[in-house]
Amino acid sequence: MVEESFKTKKRRMIAIAEDSLDFHNAKTACGIIRYGFHDLLAVIDSTKAGRTADEFVPGLGKKIPIVANLEEALAFKPDCLLIGIAPKGGALPESWMGVIKETIAAGLDVYNGLHTFLTNDADMMALAKKHGRVIWDVRKPDKNLPVALGYCKNAKSYLLHTVGSDCSVGKMTAMLELREAIRKRGVTIEFVATGQTGILITGWGQPVDAIPGDFMAGAVEMEIMALDGKVDIIMIEGQGSLLHPGYSGVTLALLHGSAPDALIYCHQSDRREIARGYKIPIPPASVMCKIYEDAAGWVKPTRTIAVCLNTSRQDEKEALGAIQATAEESGLPTTDPVRFDSTAVVDAIIADYKKFRSKK
Structure with a gap:
């Protein structure tokens, strides 16, 4: 269970949005850039590397650099990785699992807003425990929720x-x-x-x-x-x-x-x-x-x-x-x-x- 104080702690974030940095697919990263209290420092998308996020999503108001890979993103000294996409069905691309594991090994926490729950992955959780990192599956619902009573x-x-x-x-x-x-x-x-x-x-x-x-x-x-x-x-x-x-x-x-x-x-x-x-x-x-x-x-x-x-x-x-x-x-x-x-x-x-x- 992720502590409430962890959820509201200001973070130095990087986001991964590989081949997805646009308003429709990367609305999670875009929302954090526009309105979040976190500092989002860079976005990983090798298909758009060397440019800035506002070139692909009008109205962001900030020129967030786009980098090609995790190594380049780590140069910004982040303490957290954001899974920055919101695809149809909310599934995590299998090809991203390796990057997420590398991120945890590099000492970063992970914020995941998809329906694929990383905390259900035993290997991922063992790695997080080894490195003292926290994974927050944002979409994992609370237990014992009520039926509406009007x-x-x-x-x-x-x-x-x-x-x-x-x-x-x-x-x-x-x-x-x-x-x-x-x-x-x-x-x-x-x-x-x-x-x-x-x-x-x-x-x-x-x-x-x-x-x-x-x-x-x-x-x-x-x-x-x-x-x-x-x-x-x-x-x-x-x-x-x-x-x-x-x-x-x-x-x-x-x-x-x-x-x-x-x-x-x-x-x-x-x-x-x-x-x-x-x-x-x-x-x-x-x-x-x-x-x-x-x-x-x-x-x-x-x-x-x-x-x-x-x-x-x-x-x-x-x-x-x-x-x-x-x-x-x-x-x-x-x-x-x-x-x-x-x-x-x-x-x-x-x-x-x-x-x-x-x-x-």
Whole structure:
């Protein structure tokens, strides 16, 4: 069992993202670079060595060097290796096992956010013990998780949940960007991480997609209720999409377990269908908002109050056009909170929060 103090300790990290350094596949490394409290010093990807991570992932805000191998990465004097990818299915590439063992032998701890649990590998654990190193399998769920009982329906704090058109459209990013803007309004706010990247950024949360189905909703409910009444707003990170054939079960469990007061809809502005070959078209924002509101309403009525777009693959003119078109189609304040002003979206959140408070 990894100690809580270990999870929140600031580290000097290197990340491995071999042949995967892009927004879709390396979102764990990208999330740490953008929002984490750790210092991520270098990324291992031999296919892009000699360049910097921001050349392949727009909007990172930092020029993190890319190196070809572990030997070059060790020159930065790290104390921890991050498995920096989030591939479909969450499996660890077998070819990386050797590098991970070399890393442990070099005296580094390992943070692993994949479904392949390194702590289940006897040889890996023996090596870690020999060198006094710690392996944190971020997605390994807690034992004795509860079944949801609907407590969030009557939460004292205002519950705000991000939902999306697909995976990797910016649900976590939108929350983290808006969190800082909301705090500046004098409102206390906390973020409940529900995926490996969010957990690595904050140091706590529930890896909902690794939890047995009966307990997914209960796990997020447990985290929310631990914060309820202690802060004004609780933001719950969304996962997947109700349209996604592979991950919709996780999405619905979060929607019902969190019983949110309001939703923020997130979408990648140039994505027309569910990614990676599913051939499922994504409806307009107004239709998607109704889908989520209807599904949430089976447990507790809710409403969508804003839209956040990920316009990272469009130039400024295209991005602003997409924002305007979505705002007109949905009738909701819309922005890309990474690239553009988020005042209208924050105003909508604060106004809805005040309406919620007035009824308490």
